[in-house]
Amino acid sequence: MKTKHYVAVAAFATLAMAGCTGQKNATNTSGIDLANMDTTVSAGTDFFRYACGGWNDAHPLTAEYSRYGTFDQLAENNQKQLRGLIEELAAKQNEPGTAAQKIGDLYNMAMDSVTLNKQGCEPVKPMLEKIAALTDKSQVIPMAVEMRRTAGIGTFFSYYVYADPKNSVLNIFQMGQGGINLGEKEYYLDNDSITQNIREQYKKYIAKLFTLAGFTETDAQQKVADVMEIETAIAKVSKSATELRDPEANYHKMTYAELKKQISGIDWDAFMKALGIEAPAELNVEQIEPIQEVAKLINTLPLSKSISYLEYNLLDAAAPTLSDDFVTARFDFYGKVMSGRQANQPRWKRAVNSVDGLLGELVGEMYVEKYFPAAAKERMVNLVKKDRKSVV
DSSP states (O other), rough: OOOOHHHHHHHHHHHHHHHHSSSTOOOOOOOOOOOOOOOSSSSTTTTHHHHHHHHHHHHOTTTTTTTHHHHHHHHHHHHHHHHHHHHHHHHHHHTTTTTHHHHHHHHHHEEEEEEEEHTTTGGHHHHHHHHHTOOOOHHHHHHHHHHHHHHHHOOSSEEEEEETTTTTEEEEEEEEEEOTTTTTTTHHHOOSSHHHHHHHHHHHHHHHHHHTTOOOOHHHHHHHHHHHHHHHHHHHHHOOHHHHHHHHTTTOEEEEHHOOOOOOOOOOOHHHHHSOOOOOSEEEOOOOHHHHHHHHHHSSSHEEEEEEEEHHHHHHHGGSOOOOHHHHHHHIIIIIIOOOOOSOOOHHHHHHHHHHHHHHHHHHHHHHHHHHOOHHHHHHHHHHHHHHHHHH
């Protein structure tokens, strides 16, 4: 869990306790549920079992999970509430253009396995063909930007607008390393038996996606080699998870002119044009070397290798929403090999996640209307007011 989440939980706990101080006959109870412990075990012998044994016994791990805790339980309960809300909308004839219609239609699409299995990879064929039609290396970055802008697919490196780490009142355009789908650089570079096995399974997964998309086995194997060459090269110069924790080492504020000079192998004017924005006067390049490497790869490798890399990123990102064979292929690698899960989520959960992910703001509005009535809001507002008074 990220630190900000811990802070949020701690803050809420403080609010709750402060709100209770003004109540008469309030009962102070422990926040520890003793039923979640196993006191038959010595804490000095097996502290995990001592502290969590009761919870583990009451919540046996199912094939759907590789771990299960209280926050997973909360997510499960929330998902069930969302399911009830969304399925209620999906069963109605909603007025066209309304939030209810959009939510209901998207859910029904995600649940329609018959249509999805009939379509196969047809939904991504137009973009696959557009990538394959690239004729010049100068088109690679604009194509990558189009994939990000229209479909949310990240490729060679990351970019976003966020607060300047050294001047939080100012939002600034920022860029950083990316482009390696296994996440950690060590997956590409370490040579212990476990990591080597993960790499081999990853190659099989890449090949599977290409063959499912209609490529021959020979072409698929060549594309596997192309993807691994690019991702491994980026991984070699990427910072490790430990190195990324150093804020000073990951802050390189520069002018747009300095960016063009330091990473000259990318047409940054074309990049900004593809994004549809004006070039910023200043920006922060968090990790310079990986982006320099991307520029080198695009300019020195045959265009066909960059095409393979973009095609794979498209197929990998789209796989969860395509036919069942794509879904299974992706789960077999990311779910089983990388996460240790034995079974994928049922379709309704995946459909709910898709709707919440794409239309989260609209779903949130309706969720509040149904599960957070005005009385609950008033109670929480009063709780905050009491907390403010106690602080003063």
